[in-house]
Structure formats: C-alpha cells, structure tokens
Amino acid sequence: MTSRAARSSIVIVVVVLLGAAWLSMNRVPAQTPATAAGSLPRMADGKPDLSGIWQVLNAAAWNIQDHQASKGVPAGQGVVEGNEIPYLPMALAQRNENFKNRLTADPETKCFQPGVPRMMYMPYPFQIIQTPTYIGLLFEYVHTTRHIRMNSEHPEGPIEWALGDTRARWEGDTLVTDVIHFNDDTWFDRAGNFHSEQLHLVERFTMLDRDHLNYEVTVEDPKVFSRPWKMSMPFYRRIEKNIQILDYECQSFDS
Amino acid sequence: MTTLVSRWTLRVSVLVAAIIVLVFSGLSRSAIGQAPVPFRTPPPGSPPAKIRPYGQFAGCSEEPALFHRCAMEKAKTFVPPRTPDGKPDFQGYWGRIGIRNLENIEEHPESLDGSGGRSSIVDPPDGRIPYQPWAAAKRDAHFEKYLDAGQYCLPDGAPRFAWGATKFVVQTPGYVFMLNDYADTYRIIPTDGRPHLGPDIRLWQGDLRGRWEGNTLVIDATNQLAETTLDHIGNFISPDAKVVERATMIDKDVIYYTATIEDAKVFTRPWTVAFGWRRNPNPKYESWEQGCWEGVQSSLKYTDEGRKRSRGAFEK
Amino acid sequence: MRKLLLLMIGFGLCWAAAPALAHHSFAAEFDASKEVTLKGTLTKLEWVNPHGWLHINVKGPDGKVESWAVEAGGATALMRAGVRQTDFKPGVELTVQGFLAKNGTNTVAGREVKTADGRNFFLGGQQPGRGAP
Numbered sequence: 001m002t003s004r005a006a007r008s009s010i011v012i013v014v015v016v017l018l019g020a021a022w023l024s025m026n027r028v029p030a031q032t033p034a035t036a037a038g039s040l041p042r043m044a045d046g047k048p049d050l051s052g053i054w055q056v057l058n059a060a061a062w063n064i065q066d067h068q069a070s071k072g073v074p075a076g077q078g079v080v081e082g083n084e085i086p087y088l089p090m091a092l093a094q095r096n097e098n099f100k101n102r103l104t105a106d107p108e109t110k111c112f113q114p115g116v117p118r119m120m121y122m123p124y125p126f127q128i129i130q131t132p133t134y135i136g137l138l139f140e141y142v143h144t145t146r147h148i149r150m151n152s153e154h155p156e157g158p159i160e161w162a163l164g165d166t167r168a169r170w171e172g173d174t175l176v177t178d179v180i181h182f183n184d185d186t187w188f189d190r191a192g193n194f195h196s197e198q199l200h201l202v203e204r205f206t207m208l209d210r211d212h213l214n215y216e217v218t219v220e221d222p223k224v225f226s227r228p229w230k231m232s233m234p235f236y237r238r239i240e241k242n243i244q245i246l247d248y249e250c251q252s253f254d255s
Numbered sequence: 256m257t258t259l260v261s262r263w264t265l266r267v268s269v270l271v272a273a274i275i276v277l278v279f280s281g282l283s284r285s286a287i288g289q290a291p292v293p294f295r296t297p298p299p300g301s302p303p304a305k306i307r308p309y310g311q312f313a314g315c316s317e318e319p320a321l322f323h324r325c326a327m328e329k330a331k332t333f334v335p336p337r338t339p340d341g342k343p344d345f346q347g348y349w350g351r352i353g354i355r356n357l358e359n360i361e362e363h364p365e366s367l368d369g370s371g372g373r374s375s376i377v378d379p380p381d382g383r384i385p386y387q388p389w390a391a392a393k394r395d396a397h398f399e400k401y402l403d404a405g406q407y408c409l410p411d412g413a414p415r416f417a418w419g420a421t422k423f424v425v426q427t428p429g430y431v432f433m434l435n436d437y438a439d440t441y442r443i444i445p446t447d448g449r450p451h452l453g454p455d456i457r458l459w460q461g462d463l464r465g466r467w468e469g470n471t472l473v474i475d476a477t478n479q480l481a482e483t484t485l486d487h488i489g490n491f492i493s494p495d496a497k498v499v500e501r502a503t504m505i506d507k508d509v510i511y512y513t514a515t516i517e518d519a520k521v522f523t524r525p526w527t528v529a530f531g532w533r534r535n536p537n538p539k540y541e542s543w544e545q546g547c548w549e550g551v552q553s554s555l556k557y558t559d560e561g562r563k564r565s566r567g568a569f570e571k
Numbered sequence: 572m573r574k575l576l577l578l579m580i581g582f583g584l585c586w587a588a589a590p591a592l593a594h595h596s597f598a599a600e601f602d603a604s605k606e607v608t609l610k611g612t613l614t615k616l617e618w619v620n621p622h623g624w625l626h627i628n629v630k631g632p633d634g635k636v637e638s639w640a641v642e643a644g645g646a647t648a649l650m651r652a653g654v655r656q657t658d659f660k661p662g663v664e665l666t667v668q669g670f671l672a673k674n675g676t677n678t679v680a681g682r683e684v685k686t687a688d689g690r691n692f693f694l695g696g697q698q699p700g701r702g703a704p
Contacts, residue, residue, distance in 0.1 A: 044339060051427060112549045127443060129425055129432055136425060136434065138441050143410060143459075145439040147542055158655055160618075161544040185549065242449045247458050251548055252409055252482070293598050358596055367597045367670070398599070405594025408621075436647075437594060438621075487596035545647050550619025557624070557640045557678045558600040 040173070040207050043130065048173050048207045050128045050135070053243050054235040060121040061114075063191035064231060073190070079121070081230040085193060091224040098192025106190055111142065111250035113162040115186025116179060117201060117217045117231065119144055125238050127245050135168065135175070140245045154180055160197055162186055175205040196223035211237040292398050292488060293366035294358040296374075296383070304364040306371030309353065312533050313506035317353035323377045323529035326503075326511035335470055335504040338426050342446075343470050343504060345424045345431070348540050352509070352531030354418040359488040360384075360528060368487070375418075377513075378527040384490060385523045393568050397489025401565035404483040406555070408438045408547035410459035412483045413476035413498040414514030416442055418530055423542050431465050431472060438547035444474055451477055457494060459483070474500040482567040491568040493520040508534035521568070594621065597670075601680045605671040609639055609679070613663045618656040620645040625681065627665055641667050641681040663687075 041049040059067070059076025066083050069075040087095055098105055108114050114122055124141040137146035148166045155165060160183035168177040179201040187194045200220040207213050216232040219225070297304055309317035315325035335343040355372030356363075362382055365371030374382025386394065405411070411419050421436040429447040434440075444465040452462045462478035476498040484491045492498075496518035505511045510532040517525040597603070611627035625641040643649075646656070664687040669679030 107549075113546055129427055129430070131425060131427065134425065136432065136441075138432070138434075138443060142548075143438070143440050145434055145441050145542075147434075147544075149541065155541075155543075158657055159650070160656075162546050162549070163544050165544075244445070244452075245443055246456065247410070247460065249409055249459055251407055252459070293603065357594075358598075367601070367603045398596075402599060403595050406599075408594075487599065543647050543650070545620045545645070547621050550617070550623075550646070551621055553617055553619065553624050553640075554595075554600075554622055554642070557642075557676065558672050558674060560600070560674045562599070 039209060041210060043132065045132055047132075047170055048175075049130060050175065050205060050207065050213060051130045053125050053127050053238040053245065054213055055125040055238055056121045056123070056233055057236055058121065058233055060231070060233065061118065061123055061189060064121075064189045064193060065191070067191070079231045079233045081232065084229070086226045086229055088224060088226055091194075095192050095194060098187070098194055100192075102190055102192050105192070106187055107185055108187065108190065113142065113144060113186060115162045115182070116146065116164055116166075117203070117219075118186060118188055119146070119163070120215060120217075120235075121233060124248060125243075125245055138245060141248050142250050143247060148177060154178075157181055160184075164199070164201065173206065175203075177201070177203040177205075179203065194224070195219070195221045198223045208234070211239060213237070294363040294368055294371070294488060296359060296361040296363055299381075299383075303373075304362050304371055306355075306365050306373070309373075312352050312531060313509040315505075315509075315531075317531070318373050319353050319375045319529050320373065320377050320380075320382070322353050322511070322531055323513070326505050326509075326529075326531060329505035330470070330503040330511055333470075333503075333505050336507070340428050342426060342467055343472070344426065345472065345502065345504065345510060346426055347424060348535035348537075348542075349422045349424065349510065349532035350535055351418055352533050354528075354530035356418065356486055358486055360486050360490055363488075375528045375530055376526055377529040378515075379524070385526055387521060387523055390491075390521045390568070394489050394491065397484070397491075397565070397568075398487065400562065401489065402562045403487050404565050405437075406551065407564050408551055409483060410440045411435075411437070412459060412479050412481065413461045413463070413474075414500055414516070414528065415483060415485050416440070416460065417500055417502075417512060417514060418528075421535065421540075421542070422532070431474075434542060436542055436545055439542075439545055451475075454478070461498070471501050471503045474502075476500070480567070481569065482565065484565055484567065489565070491521070492516060492518050493569055494567075495520055502532075508536075597680065600672060600674075601670045602673050603670060606682075607669060607671055607679060609641075609667045609669070611639065611665060611667070613659060613661050613665055614638070615661065616656065616659050618646045620647055623649065625659070625665070625667070625684070627667065637677055639667075639677045639679065641669060641679050641684070643681050643684070 043049045058079060059074045060079045062073045063076060064080050065078040067076055103109060119139055122141045126137055126139040129136040129138065133150050135148040146163055146166060148168050151169055152167050154167055159165065159181040161181055162183055162185060164179040165181040166177050166179045168175055182197055182199040184195065184197045198221050202218045204216045205213060213235040215235055216230060218228050218230050220228040311317065313329065315322050338344045354375055355370050356375045358368040360375045361384060362374040363371055376382045376384060379385055416435060419435050419437050423434040425432040429445060431444040431446060433442045442460050442463055444463045446465040451464060457478055457480045459480055461476035464475045466473050479494055479496060481492050481494040481496065496516055498514055498516050500514045502510050502512050512532055513527055513529045515525055515527045609627065609629050611629035613625060614628050615626040617624040622645055623643040625643055627639050627641060628636050629639050630636050666685045667679065667681055668683040669681045672678035
C-alpha cells in the first residue's frame with residue numbers, strides 16, 4: 001500500500017471509530033433485559049427480589065380507561081391495552097348502569113374490599129414480602145393481605161373470595177400468577193367496570209430496574225367479556241428514607 | 256291457730272314469689288337494671304372461678320401463671336432454629352396457649368363466650384389490672400354500652416393482636432411480619448433500628464419496632480389509637496401507652512410470649528400478661544381470606560340493639 | 572342429595588373455629604337463658620365471614636309463617652371443615668336449636684342444626700365454651 005493509501009485508511013478507520021463512539025454516547029441507553037437483569041436486587045435463590053414498598057402513579061382506581069377530569073376525579077390515560085373493554089352486550093348495559101349509580105353502587109363506597117386487580121392500583125402504598133415459597137402483598141388500604149403461594153395448587157371450589165386465590169411460579173425473571181375463586185362483589189374501578197365470579201386473572205410482575213416493577217394483568221371472564229383483555233402499568237418503589245405502610249381503616253371514620 | 260297462720264303465710268309467700276318470677280321473666284333486661292355480664296371478674300376473696308381445665312404444652316401447664324414460670328426456665332436453654340440471616344426462626348402458623356381471654360383478660364368463669372380462665376396477668380401477682388380508680392369504674396361500665404371494635408372488623412392493636420387468632424409469621428432481612436387470620440390483618444415489625452414515627456401519626460396496630468435480644472424478639476409498640484379494647488368486657492389502655500412484647504421459643508413448637516403495658520394515664524404501675532403460641536400441627540395449613548366488613552353487615556343488622564362501636568376510653 | 576357431613580366444630584378439633592368468635596361477644600347480642608327450638612325450611616343462605624346466616628321459614632301454631640335468621644359459623648371455618656356453600660340447598664327442612672337475640676327480633680345464634688332425616692350438622696354460630704382454650 002502506498003503511504004497515501006495507508007494514511008487514507010487510517011483516517012477512515014479513525015473517523016469510523018470516532019463516529020461509532022459519538023453515536024454510542026448520544027444513543028439513549030436501552031434497558032435491555034441483560035442490562036436490567038444485572039442491576040436487580042436478587043434473592044439467595046437467584047430470583048428477582050420484589051421486596052419493598054410500591055405504589056402506582058395513575059388514575060386507574062377511578063377509571064381504568066382514558067377519561068377526563070371531573071369533580072374529585074383526576075384525568076387519566078387508561079391502563080387498558082387498546083383502551084377497549086370487550087363487554088358482552090348485556091354486560092355493557094350493566095356497566096353503564098353501574099357508572100350512572102357509581103357513587104352508591106360501587107362496593108368500595110361502603111368500605112368493602114376493592115378486590116383484585118383494583119387493590120393493586122388503589123392510590124395507597126403496599127408492601128411486598130418475599131420468601132421462596134410465599135409472597136405476601138400487604139396493602140395500606142383497609143389492611144388487606146394478598147397471599148401468593150408458589151408452585152402449588154388452588155384449593156378445590158366452589159369458593160368465592162373478594163381477592164380470589166393466587167398461585168404463582170417464576171418464568172425466568174417474571175413472576176406469573178394465576179388467580180381464580182372470585183366473588184362478584186368487587187369492581188375494577190369507580191367507573192362501574194365489573195366482573196362475575198368466573199373472573200380469571202393471569203398477572204405478570206417484571207422488575208424493569210431496582211425501582212420500577214412492571215405489572216401486567218390479563219382478564220378473562222366468559223360471563224362478562226367476549227374475549228380476554230389486558231391492563232398494564234408500572235409500580236414505583238417508595239424510596240423515601242424510613243418509609244413504612246401506615247393505615248386506612250375505611251369503616252372507622254363513620255362508625 | 257299458729258299452724259294455720261304459718262301455712263297461709265307460706266302459701267301467700269309462694270304465690271307472691273311466683274308472681275314476681277313470672278313478671279320479671281317477661282320484662283326486658285334494661286327494665287330491671289343491668290343483667291350480670293357472665294364473664295365478669297369475681298370480686299377479691301372469691302373462690303376460683305369455674306373454668307374448663309387447662310392442658311399442657313412443651314411440658315408446661317397452659318395456666319398463665321404456671322406457664323409463665325415454666326416457660327421462662329425453658330427459655331434459658333432452648334436453642335431455636337435460625338433463619339439464613341442468623342435470627343431465631345419463628346416462621347410458620349401459630350395458635351394460642353392459655354390465653355382464654357377474648358372476653359376478659361382477668362380471671363372469669365366459663366360462659367357461652369368461652370371456656371373461662373385464670374387471669375392472664377402474671378404481674379401484679381394477684382392477677383388484677385392495676386387501674387387508677389376512675390379507670391376501673393370506666394371499665395366496669397363499658398360492656399353494656401359498647402360493641403367491641405372487632406365487631407367492626409377493625410385491627411386489634413397491641414398487645415391484643417399477639418393473643419389473637421392464628422398468626423402466620425414470615426421473616427425477611429430487617430423485618431418480622433405477623434399475618435393474622437382475623438380479618439386478614441397484619442403487623443409489620445421492622446428490626447432495622449429505624450426510629451418510631453412522630454407523635455402525630457396514630458395507627459390501629461400502633462407503630463411497631465422490633466429487635467433481637469439473644470433469642471428473644473422484643474417488640475415495642477407506641478402511637479396507638481387505642482380505640483380497640485383489650486377484650487370484650489372493656490379493659491383498655493390510653494393512646495400514650497407503651498407496650499413491650501417479648502417472644503422466645505421454648506420448644507420447636509412452642510413460643511413463650513409476654514406483654515408489658517406501661518401507661519401512667521390509666522394504671523398505677525406497669526403490668527404484664529403471659530401466654531404462649533403453639534405451632535399448627537397441620538403442615539398443609541394456609542391462611543385463607545377472611546373478609547369481614549362485607550359479611551358482618553348482616554350481623555350488625557340482625558342483632559342491633561343500638562350499642563355504639565367502642566372508641567376506647569378516651570374522647571377523641 | 573349430596574351427603575351432608577357430620578361436623579364437630581369443637582374447638583379442639585377445628586383449628587380455625589375460634590377466629591369466627593374472637594372479635595365480638597356472644598353475651599353482647601344473645602341471651603344465654605333463652606334457648607329455643609325452631610322447625611322450618613331453608614330459604615336463603617348467607618355464606619360469609621365472620622358469621623354466616625341461615626334464613627328459615629317457620630310455621631307457627633296458628634299456621635302463620637315467620638322468617639327467622641340463624642347465626643352460623645363463618646364461611647372460612649366451615650370450608651376448613653370440608654363444607655361448601657352448595658351443601659346447603661334452599662328448601663331443605665331443618666330443626667334449629669339456638670339462643671334468642673337480645674333485641675327481641677326473630678334472630679337466634681344457632682347451636683345445633685338437624686335435617687328432617689336426623690342428620691346433624693353443628694354449625695357453631697356461637698357455641699358454649701368455644702372461646703380460645
């Protein structure tokens with residue numbers, strides 16, 4: 001190679017290398033699974049450690065779909081994938097009736113349990129406690145406890161619980177739950193979205209990084225919906241020093 | 256003549272007595288004054304109350320004062336299993352020993368409310384809560400007027416939670432958790448040395464801080480709302496009470512538990528309750544949902560007598 | 572008809588029985604001196620915690636039918652004893668022994684409940700000596 005060609009080659013290589021360096025500096029660092037996985041807190045058994053105090057930052061508790069503000073109700077971008085809830089025709093009529101009467105018909109206005117998944121996005125913190133065989137969700141709102149049992153069977157029905165029965169397993173770094181045995185006494189939000197006792201949920205908890213836990217729930221209820229549908233939202237870790245769960249004993253204020 | 260008069264007097268007395276009985280049995284309780292509460296503490300100097308016999312656990316009698324002495328000895332030598340981070344491992348499902356006091360933590364006879372029991376109070380030794388006189392009077396007048404906060408599915412507070420229904424204990428680094436079968440209530444006890452909350456936050460379960468002293472879990476409870484009484488009959492503390500609970504394993508299936516209450520607003524001196532926990536022998540036992548507020552609406556409606564919910568002894 | 576189970580919810584046998592009683596008092600609501608026996612048919616079952624309720628129609632001596640509410644054990648405690656809501660079908664004939672509510676309404680705390688063919692299921696609403704040992 002002539003010295004001129006060699007110099008040109010060197011310049012080209014240097015330019016390419018500098019360009020690559022410049023590009024990598026300006027690229028928004030993506031949270032690839034490999035990167036996120038490396039920085040997650042982990043249990044001794046290698047599973048992501050979800051322990052801590054978490055809370056949503058959305059308006060889903062009022063209305064899980066897109067909605068504008070009204071008195072006492074913050075506006076919200078919905079948490080329903082596609083913003084559509086596939087009600088069967090008769091069920092849609094019921095939902096609309098519920099909405100009309102929501103200030104008295106919503107069980108939550110009587111301090112009844114919000115149920116699942118609504119409890120997950122009530123605007124109050126909850127604490128996740130985690131062992132290899134048991135995960136507990138301790139909610140500040142009306143001291144509710146969700147018991148999540150690993151790698152075990154649902155008890156035999158018929159059973160009707162406000163929170164359902166939850167059994168879970170790990171799929172890689174995602175906690176996957178199966179929830180059945182519901183009653184029909186809870187709503188999805190204050191807007192009248194509801195379900196029957198045939199509700200079946202599959203939840204997926206995936207830590208995005210140390211302080212963000214992604215929550216996705218697939219909803220199935222052949223009595224109410226024409227097909228399964230999904231909601232998703234992040235939980236944010238409450239990082240304040242000495243943060244702790246307090247209480248909200250709803251029925252104590254009026255009785 | 257005397258015999259005729261006596262016989263006549265006797266007949267009239269019997270007739271009058273019968274009328275009295277018939278009339279009074281038809282009247283409502285409130286019309287003739289307060290009916291005796293069936294599980295009141297007998298006055299000092301009474302013979303022992305009639306109770307169901309106690310059993311034995313870990314070689315100790317269940318009877319509180321006896322259990323207390325026996326368990327204290329065993330606590331000195333028993334070596335508990337350890338969690339991965341080196342703390343005594345209390346995890347699992349636990350029921351009660353010796354604490355037959357949901358209706359009254361002092362000595363009381365068997366009734367439809369329970370088996371009856373000797374006093375759960377081991378200090379002072381006479382087993383009576385050392386109330387200031389105004390407080391004893393308040394306690395005596397409580398039952399007829401108020402419904403227990405438990406009837407409203409509200410949390411127990413300390414130390415009542417510790418002798419409540421089945422508890423599921425979970426331990427993780429820096430925490431002990433107690434999950435109670437009653438209304439799915441729970442206690443979160445940080446053991447990481449953080450300070451208590453300031454005085455302006457009051458909680459139904461109180462603000463709990465735990466630490467390990469050797470093999471004993473020591474739980475400090477402050478900041479209570481104190482709207483829940485200690486039992487149905489109405490024994491109470493003030494929101495300024497300081498409660499110290501101590502739990503020590505004395506056997507792989509038995510925990511020895513004491514709770515000392517210090518409250519200068521209500522009592523003349525601190526006092527201590529002693530009881531035990533026993534491990535649920537069913538290895539497959541699970542806590543199941545015990546929603547309460549929804550289902551209790553029927554009870555409140557059908558048995559309503561106009562009693563108000565107890566809000567503790569202190570006006571808010 | 573599904574075989575009805577014989578339940579002995581004595582405290583020593585049923586671990587979870589006590590919580591149903593634990594947080595309110597029998598004596599506050601029911602009269603231990605007023606035990607009654609009722610014969611009727613089940614119309615409705617409230618399968619809830621902390622106490623379930625049976626509703627029965629009872630025909631009085633004058634032929635009038637009255638509705639009575641019978642306090643029973645909580646749903647979870649009964650579930651642990653292997654009982655399910657579907658075991659109690661409306662229309663079944665029952666004989667109930669229980670204690671009257673203090674408020675004078677047609678309400679009892681159920682002590683013993685038997686079917687017409689003599690099978691006994693002891694629902695343990697508020698039972699003697701069922702406080703914690």
